[in-house]
Amino acid sequence: MQPADKRFEEIYRRNVDAVLAYARRRAPADMAEDVAAETFLICWRRLDRVPENALPWLYAVARKTLANQRRAAVRRATTQSALEPSSGAGSALAHDPTLRVAFARLGERDRELLALVAWEGLSLREAAASLGCSPVACRVRFHRAKRRLAQHLEQLDAPRPIRRPHAQGVAR
Amino acid sequence: MRHDDPLIARLAAANPVPAGTLVHVSVRERLLASVLEEPPQHRGRVRRRTLVAALVAAAVAVPAAAFADRIGQIFGLSNQGTPVATSRLPEYQDTKLAEAIREMQWPAQMQLLGERNGVTFYATRKANGEFCFAMDAVTRPLEGVSCVPPGLFPSPKRPIIGLPVGDRFNAGVLAGFAADGIARVNVVDAAGATIVSAPVADNLYAAVDVPQVQAGAIVALDGNGNVLYRQPVSG
Numbered sequence: 213m214q215p216a217d218k219r220f221e222e223i224y225r226r227n228v229d230a231v232l233a234y235a236r237r238r239a240p241a242d243m244a245e246d247v248a249a250e251t252f253l254i255c256w257r258r259l260d261r262v263p264e265n266a267l268p269w270l271y272a273v274a275r276k277t278l279a280n281q282r283r284a285a286v287r288r289a290t291t292q293s294a295l296e297p298s299s300g301a302g303s304a305l306a307h308d309p310t311l312r313v314a315f316a317r318l319g320e321r322d323r324e325l326l327a328l329v330a331w332e333g334l335s336l337r338e339a340a341a342s343l344g345c346s347p348v349a350c351r352v353r354f355h356r357a358k359r360r361l362a363q364h365l366e367q368l369d370a371p372r373p374i375r376r377p378h379a380q381g382v383a384r
Numbered sequence: 385m386r387h388d389d390p391l392i393a394r395l396a397a398a399n400p401v402p403a404g405t406l407v408h409v410s411v412r413e414r415l416l417a418s419v420l421e422e423p424p425q426h427r428g429r430v431r432r433r434t435l436v437a438a439l440v441a442a443a444v445a446v447p448a449a450a451f452a453d454r455i456g457q458i459f460g461l462s463n464q465g466t467p468v469a470t471s472r473l474p475e476y477q478d479t480k481l482a483e484a485i486r487e488m489q490w491p492a493q494m495q496l497l498g499e500r501n502g503v504t505f506y507a508t509r510k511a512n513g514e515f516c517f518a519m520d521a522v523t524r525p526l527e528g529v530s531c532v533p534p535g536l537f538p539s540p541k542r543p544i545i546g547l548p549v550g551d552r553f554n555a556g557v558l559a560g561f562a563a564d565g566i567a568r569v570n571v572v573d574a575a576g577a578t579i580v581s582a583p584v585a586d587n588l589y590a591a592v593d594v595p596q597v598q599a600g601a602i603v604a605l606d607g608n609g610n611v612l613y614r615q616p617v618s619g
Contacts, residue, residue, distance in 0.1 A: 233401045308398040309513075309535030315395070330387065330395035358391055365391075368533060 220256055223266045228252070230332065231270050235278060237331055243281050250277045268334060268342035275324065275342075314364035322357035329354065460564045461538045463587040465495030465507065473506065473518055490516055500590035503559045519547065519559055538563030543613045544604045546589075558582050558602075559590035567607040574600035 231251050235244035251274045255262055263269050315323060328339040340350035387393040470490050494508035494516075506518040513534025537545045538561070546560015558571055562584040569589045571579045579599060582591035604613040 236401050309533045311398055313533045326395060330392045331399045362391055
């Protein structure tokens with residue numbers, strides 16, 4: 213076995229589950245499989261650029277591949293549900309509906325950073341490597357994203373009432 | 385991985401696709417072997433097809449439980465009521481409120497769940513899964529309609545919903561909807577003493593003439609008197 217083959221095998225064995233899970237959390241199943249396949253193909257072609265800790269790099273490739281797939285899907289005018297950025301995450305959060313709605317209200321950057329930490333289990337330093345930002349900037353973004361998520365959760369925990377202007381009762 | 389931050393821990397707990405559970409080992413081995421056995425000069429487009437095919441096969445091996453909705457954990461609401469037109473809500477007599485209800489995209493039909501102590505209960509579920517409810521009392525100005533996010537009610541997290549949620553009993557009414565398994569809803573003071581108690585029948589409860597006192601919490605109890613849910617009230 214060639215050294216490159218061996219290295220690819222190691223990267224593949226160690227990360228295939230994580231990459232497929234990453235894609236599955238963010239996209240419909242069929243798109244997720246394509247994304248994972250494309251990610252490892254790029255990994256093979258650019259093996260010399262893959263850092264020793266490959267997973268953050270693979271996530272970055274998968275994220276860009278996912279964005280490309282979504283753009284292609286838009287051009288093909290496929291079903292709207294497949295195009296929503298949070299469609300994969302939304303189904304993943306089905307058993308915590310308040311969190312699902314709050315999470316969906318975040319911007320794409322906030323969602324991705326929080327998901328890398330909470331779902332992919334990356335450290336902030338690894339997340340920074342995946343997102344291409346400095347660890348310090350990533351830490352600041354992380355705390356801001358958490359604060360925004362907490363604010364959305366706070367708003368959602370109270371049902372939205374509408375009342376008669378003169379109503380004395382309180383619905384929440 | 386353990387998360388010390390409660391918010392990140394909650395987000396992590398909502399992840400039903402844990403790493404390491406997706407690709408069946410035999411599929412993974414077969415895929416890798418097929419990739420590495422190809423002549424190097426043929427790698428590239430051929431590999432991509434191989435990877436796609438293998439990953440599609442892997443998807444078949446995904447445990448169904450990994451993606452299953454956790455319906456079993458969610459409390460039910462047995463009372464399905466009878467369909468009535470949404471336009472019968474008193475709010476529809478107020479132009480602005482009728483407009484607001486339409487903006488909330490209530491369906492044209494809702495379910496009349498019943499009447500308790502002069503309070504009439506309506507509910508509906510929107511196409512997006514939101515649970516919407518309304519209560520109407522002929523003799524009391526407690527009207528109001530509300531919608532909650534999909535899955536929030538009925539659920540273990542919120543097995544009751546209704547009036548009041550704050551500590552204000554201006555209308556003197558404790559009324560609402562209760563999930564299956566809830567037998568009684570009590571309002572207790574800060575010391576835990578019961579101020580008012582409403583039995584639940586067919587998922588509905590209503591108590592009127594509630595004294596104007598500072599409430600500490602609303603609690604939901606099962607048939608044995610066990611507290612299943614406690615909702616502190618804020619001043």
